[in-house]
Amino acid sequence: MFKKILIANRGEIALRVHRACQEMGIRTVAVHSTADASAMHVRLADESVCIGPPSARESYLNVAAILSAATITGAEAIHPGYGFLSENARFAEMVEAHGLAFIGPTADHIRMMGDKITAKDTMRQLGVPLVPGSDGALETLEEAREVAEKIKYPVLIKAAAGGGGRGMKVAQHEGELEEAWRVARAEAKAAFGDDAVYMEKYLDRPRHIELQILADNHGNVVHFGERDCSLQRRHQKLVEEAGSPALDAAARDAIGAQVTAGLSKIGYRNAGTLEFLWQDGQFSFIEMNTRLQVEHPVTEMVCGVDLVREQIRIAAGEKLGYGQSDVRFSGHAIECRVTAENPVTFAPSPGKVNTYHAPGGLGVRVDSALYSGYSVPPHYDSLVAKLVVHAPTRAEAIARMRRALEEMVVDGISTTLPLHHRIMADPEFQAGDYTIHWLERFVARQSEAGA
Template identity: 80%
Template sequence: MFSKILIANRGEIALRILRACRELGIKTVAVHSTADEDAMHVRLADEAVCIGPAASRDSYLNVAAILAAATITGAEAIHPGYGFLSENADFAETVEAHGLTFIGPTADHIRMMGDKITAKTTMEALGVPLVPGSDGELKSLEETRAVAEKVGYPVLIKATAGGGGRGMKVAQSASELEEAWSVARTEARTAFGNDAVYLEKYLDKPRHIELQILADNHGNVVHFGERDCSLQRRHQKLLEEAGSPVLSAEQRDAIGRTATDALAKMGYRNAGTLEFLYQDGQFCFIEMNTRLQVEHPVTEMVCDVDLVREQIRIAAGEELGYTQSDISFSGHAIECRINAEDPDTFAPCPGTVAVYHPPGGLGVRVDSALYTGYRVPPYYDSMIAKVIVHAPTRAQAIARMHRALDEFVVEGIKTVIPLHRRILADPEFQKGEYTIHWLEQFTSRPH
């Protein structure tokens, strides 16, 4: 096992990793920008190193500074968390080349799954079902038209290197295709430096279902069930559940076997999440995230497993020590992402937290690095906390989340807590009758 780990991230996920390290008896190194010198993970880590100015490109994306911090402090491994460098294959490769352990998949697998066309081709060859669409990159509008006619409208043009909803445009008919193709490529080139796009059939009422897996270096692969991440605004998740209100245990087992078989054949290692669109009883693979997910706590709650601890154990060369039959699912969990945003306009609201009082009680967990007096900086993602609840049934989990959000006090800045209260009170949500398009429609209603 490692004696010291550098945490190459910030905010609540840096604190989450730090806690797992503490419980394993591992010393921690926090890296931080000048804007985060008073951050909670910096205060609690055994050592802290400033790696640059506030801008991410000069600090949390500064590979040379991070590696220098690891070398100076004698860290043996680097945990990237999520975001920033977590799915950067070159970073993972460089970490290993410097004699350190990257706590995550191999660079080859990150690279393979990071390109959506390669990921889809790979998964299709391994028996994982796909959304109908192009076989690869579409290099011309004429080629795009031909594929669209074949799969049928509406269609979705997507960047091969995309993420976060950027480089994605829907064409409802042939008359809209040229604009969608052009705009998607422009967005992709601006956001990712790569304007390659491909095409998928646009599903009108899908759920976004993802499957959490862990794989060790000894050929063992298990899954920890599904998460329903369908409540999204502009392709950004806001609320997640485990398990999904629409899946049966039999459906979970079936897609779980397909996914674990595929990753075993790949020789995958560490944590990963396979994401699917689910409609009319059919799963269609869309992408794989080769890292820890923001929403991992709901899986931890229903499976009673510390996924970060398992990531560290796997990276240290340990076996999982259990099989699929040892994994059980208990009750229902819900996570609400709390963003420092106006709940109506979604404008970011950085500033100083005048009062902070998190909820508590049975089955309530809060992952956050906030404290009274903390200044939420304007330079990074607006998520400031996650409230996670667990209860025997979904109805009880909804009631518990209602209660938890009523207790949650964050003053001095605006948050999306009022929006979550509205969602939880909506009859359609309470019945589990929503798709990936539901939240956009919900937020456009007057209230």
């Protein structure tokens, strides 16, 4: 097992990885920008190294600085967390070229799944169901028209190298296709340096369901059930649940068996999440994230497994030590992502946190790097806390989340806590009656009502 791990990230995820390492008796190295000199992950790590100024490009994306920090501190492995360099195949290669272990998938698999077209082709070959669409990148507008005519409108134009909703445009009918094609390619080029796009059938009322997997270096692959991540605003998740109110055990087992068998064939290793659209009882693969997910805590709560610990064990060459039949699902978990944003306009709200109080009690977990007196910097993602609850049933989990939200205090900056209060109190949410379009409409109604 490793004796020292460098954590190439910041905020709550850096703290999350540190905690797993601490419980395993592994020393940690925190890297940080000058803006994060007083951050909690820096305070708690065994060692820390400043790797650059506030700009992420000059610090958390500075590969040379991160590798230098690992070398001078004697780290044996690097955990990338999520975001930043976590799905950068070149970084994974460079880590291993420097004699360090990369705590994540192989560079080949990161590269394979990072290109959405290649990922879809791979899953098609493995027998995983897909959304109807183009077989590859669309070279011309005329080719796009032909595919749209075949799969029928509405259609979705998506960036091949995309993510986060960028390079993604809907055409409801033929008259909108040219504009959607043009804008999607321009956005893809600007965001990812690659204007390649492909097309999928636009589903009008799907849920966003994802499946968590772990795979070791010895051919063992298991899944840890599904998460329902349908509550999204502009393709950014706000609330996640495990399991989904729309699925039963039979549906979970069926897609889980397909996925684990397929990933075993390609020799996948470490953590991964396969994302699907689910409508009318059918799963359709959309992409795979070759990293730890923000919402991994809800899976941990219902399965009783430390996914970060397992990532580290796998990277150290250990076997999972259990099979699919050993994975047990218990109760229901919900996560609310608390961001430093205005709860109505979603304008960023960095600044000093005057008072911070985390809720507690049975079945309540808070993953956050906040503390009273901490100044949330304006340079990075606005996520400041993940409030997670677990209870025997979904109704009890909602009641527990409402209680926890009442207890949580973040004073000095605006946060999305009031929005989460309203979501948890909404009858449609409580009934589990929502799709990926529900939250946008909910937010619009709240805004019109002056909430």
